[in-house]
Amino acid sequence: MVNDGAPADADVVAQVLGGDGEAFGILIRRYEPGLLRFATRMLGNPDAAADAVAESLVRAYRHLAQCRDASRLRSWLYRITGNRCRSHLARRQTNDISLSDAPPPALADGSDLWAVLERNEQVALVERALAALPAEKREAFVLKHVEGMSYEEMAAVTGARIPTLKMRVHRAREALLAALEEVVR
């Protein structure tokens, strides 16, 4: 994912490996939002997600020479972050995540308070439904529908086979739809 005029990932990686460590900031700015979003949805806690992403980015920097295909850096970074999230969940010895300590999104200046509250309520509802999914299905749904990845890229991120990933996404959709319909009734 490169904006017009921005250096390609492979060029930035070569720059960093050539000794310009500050250039790694370009990659952080490029991928941090998606990684934080992914980790937050996986862990359900913004602080734990920030820790996981920070650890992942430091690790990625330290092992950048081991990224065999810099043109697939995004997949590599998501893979490292996904592993960190799984380790974090394993330490908690459960795939369930708690959203109780997650702060609500900040209100924008001049926004319609009621509209924002309603939206926050909807977000909380969807987050609860997502949190109820097993980690593998949660990860598959988030990568597919929140991060917008293809099944091929998801396979590179998770190491799972494409038919397996399709099945996880399908099951996640069914579970989410059932949970959302339950609330509507």
Place this chain on the structure above:
Amino acid sequence: MSPIDLRLQEALDGERGPGELPADLGEAYARLISAAQLLAATPPASVAARVMAAIRQPPVPVQTEGPMRRLVRWLARPRAVTVRLRPAWTLALAVGLAAILSLPFVPGFGRTPGAAEGVANFVGHFPGARSVEVVGSFNNWSRGTLHLSDHDHDGVWRGGTVLPAGQHEYMFVVDGERWVPDPLAGRYVDDGFGAGQQNSLLIVRPVAALP
């Protein structure tokens, strides 16, 4: 939870236009897409500053000096020598390793270890290799700081350095391009990248703790 219509799955996978769905499936489609959009809000936090601060910390320096100076150091100081053996090679290499261990020369020592430091020896069997070096958590996984030597061209590459006491992850880089774990390490940890590869693990004991 019941299976949802295959047409809905196909539409969500982009294999079918949502406009082709009947009304009830179209409603379910819209509900799931809306849910995904609600989840797509980017958290306001940023970790850029702390990541950059962490990576600006310099790696542990690995110094080198001449063989005579190393020999003097070796003769003058107590040594903590860590040697890792794999049983399958032990028999074949027993004579060679015994000779190596008895040599009063351990290449790669940078300096005399301090109280909280120890000496790590690396030995690898890479017949035909043109170069072997060690990269690890102690040198920021950077190449060019710790080269092993094979002076007698028997395929056994060896070298050593002073490292802070504690646990270090490392790998050998053979011929500048092939990253391989140390088959003699005995301990390994997952490299964290999910491909099932492992880094070798080295535990350096502080000189002060040695008898």
